[in-house]
Amino acid sequence: MSYWLLLLYFITFISYLYDFFSDRKFLYNTKRIFLFVTLLFHAIYLVERTFFLGHLPIVTQYEIFSLLAFAIGFTYFLLELLSDIRGTGVFILIFTLLFQTKSTLFIQDVYVPNSVLNNYPLGTHVITAILGFSAISISSAYALMYLLLYKNIKTNKFNVIFKRLPNLEILEQMNFFAIIIGFILLTIAIIIGFAWLPSAFPDFSYWDPKIISTMIVWLIYSVGIILKLRGSITGKRFAKFSIYGFILSILFLLLTGTILSGFHNFVN
DSSP: OHHHHHHHHHHHHHHHHHHHHOSOOTTTTHHHHHHHHHHHHHHHHHHHHHHHHTSOSOSSHHHHHHHHHHHHHHHHHHHHHHHOOOTTHHHHHHHHHHHHHHHHHHOOSOOOBOGGGGOHHHHHHHHHHHHHHHHHHHHHHHHHHHHHHHHHHHTTOOSHHHHHSOOHHHHHHHHHHHHHHHHHHHHHHHHHHHHHHHHHOTTOOTTOHHHHHHHHHHHHHHHHHHHHHTTSSOHHHHHHHHHHHHHHHHHHHHHHHTTSOOTTOOBO
8 A cells, every 4th residue: 555655655756757848738737637646645654654553643754654655645735725826735745755765665564563553642642743843844845946046037047947936035935834834743743752751651751852852943943043043044944944954854863764873763
C-alpha cells in the first residue's frame, strides 16, 4: 500500500510540474483532483497502519516522514482552496514526494513499540511538532520561490517563473505566515513535552538530543521573527533565513533519528 501511495504522489507532482511549465490548461483543475485523491488514500493508509500497529504511526523517523508528507500536502491543499493560487504547488509538493519516498523505501512494519505510545499526550505532542515542521517546510518553499522570482526580475528574464508565480510581496507574506504558524505549533509541542515527558519517561533528560535540537530551531526562528517584525531582515535576506532554518531543521531531524538517540526512541 505504501508503494501505491508513493506512485500517487509521483503522479500528482508530475501533473503540477507539467501544468506549471505548459501553456495547456487541461490539467489546471485535474491536478487538484489528483492531490485530493492522493491525500484521501494517504489518510486511509495512516488509519490502516494505526489499526495494524495498535498505535499512532509516530515511532520511527520514517513514519514521521510519512506524516510530514501528509501534513504538508494537506496544508497546501487548504491554502490552494482558500487563495486559489495554483502556481506554487510544484514547489511545495516536491517536499511531500521526497518525504514519502524516504518513508516508503525504509519504513518497518515489525518492531516492538514502547508502552508509552498508549499515552494520549504523546500523540498531541508529536502531531503538533509534525504540523510545526510541515509549516516550516512550506515556508522554505515560498522562500525558494521568492529567490527564483527575485533573480528573474533582477536579470530581466520574464519567463515561466515570472508568469506563474505570485508577486514578491505575496511570496514574502506567505513565507512569514507559514513561519509564524510553525513557530506557534512548535511552541505548543515544546510546552506539552516539558509538562508531560518528565513523568512519562523515568530516564528523561533535558540534555536529550531531540530536545536540544528542537530548542535550537525554536530559538533561531524566534530571533528571525523578532528581526522580521523590527524590519531588520526583509526580502531576499529573510528568504535565505527561511531556507537555512529549514535545512537545519531537517539535519537535526535526521541526526536525532539515527546517530544521536535518546529517550525519544520509542522502539524497545
